[in-house]
Amino acid sequence: MQGLDSLAVRARQYYAAGARFAKWRSPIEIDTAKGRPTELAINANMSDLARYALICQSEGLMPIVEPDVVLAGTHSLAVAVEVNVRVQAELFHAMRKHGVYMAGTTLKPNMVLPGLECPVSYSVEEIARANAFVMEQCLPAALTSVNYLSGGQSLTQALVRLNAIAQHTRHLPWNTSFSWSKALQLPLLELCGEKKALCLQEMGCLYIEELKLASLASLGTLIDDEYTTINEDDNGDHKGV
Incomplete structure (x- = not known):
């Protein structure tokens, strides 16, 4: 693959x-009507991730591996679980086969979620149990943390x-943690839009507040009245469309 060349x-x-x-x-990508993802797509992508990780470690770099099952689609939570298990199981199989040092790797996966256009509603508790199940099924004990990407979710979600x-x-x-960009950046951009100016001091204060909330969430100690300042009415459930 070109990205692995040299x-x-x-x-x-x-x-x-x-x-x-x-x-x-x-x-x-998940598209059940088109039979996606295929085994070939999963195997090829996870093999490339494993090869990249080994090369990085051989040169002294800590590899962040990011298998990202994207949110787009109409798939159910059950389908998301099935695909994520296939993807992560193949990833760690490939990493073991290539001799990657697991404890020297950082995993940055997607949260296991139904497709954005899934017509079925799911509670945040069902979503949490689905993610816990995938962890239990796939992750090696030597891995130290799971650092979720936001993947198009709002900050509150x-x-x-x-x-x-x-x-x-x-x-x-x-350890469960976060590695978010868009979810943290959008409220800052919205603040600038409201002020019609690049208000760096206020942006800095909001960014610190966001990081504090994310830190609490990663520990499972976030409470309702601590995230209402984000100004979104969202309890984390997936609402079917």
Whole structure:
């Protein structure tokens, strides 16, 4: 694959320049009508992730592996669970086969969620249990943490769902955390839109507030009145369309 060509040389250069980690994202689409994802797509993408991780480690970089089952689609939560188990099981099989050091790897997966246009409604508790199930089925004990991407969720959705997942996985050996960009950035952009100015000081204060809430959610200690300041009416449930 083109991205793997000369990766070792580039990783060596990046390390010399001061880099200490790298990230590779492999998006996977669910479309049951078209038979997606195929086994070939899963195997090829997860093999590439494993090869990338091994190359990074061989050059001193900590690899962030990001298998991303995207939210687009009409698939149910059950289908999302089935596909995520297939994807993550193949990822860790490939990583073991290639000799990747699991404890020296950071996992950045999607939350296990129904498709955005799924007509069936699910509670945040059902979503949390689905994520806990996938962890139990797939993750090696040597892995230290699960750092969820936001994947198109609003900040409130991501917060409430992460909080519920953390509460449902306290008995498991993996730390639950977050690695969000869009979910944290959108409220800042909306603030600028409301003010019609680049209000850096207010943006900084809001960003710190967001990170505090995300930290609480990752511990499963977020409570309702702590996230109402985000100004969204969302309890984390998936509302069928």
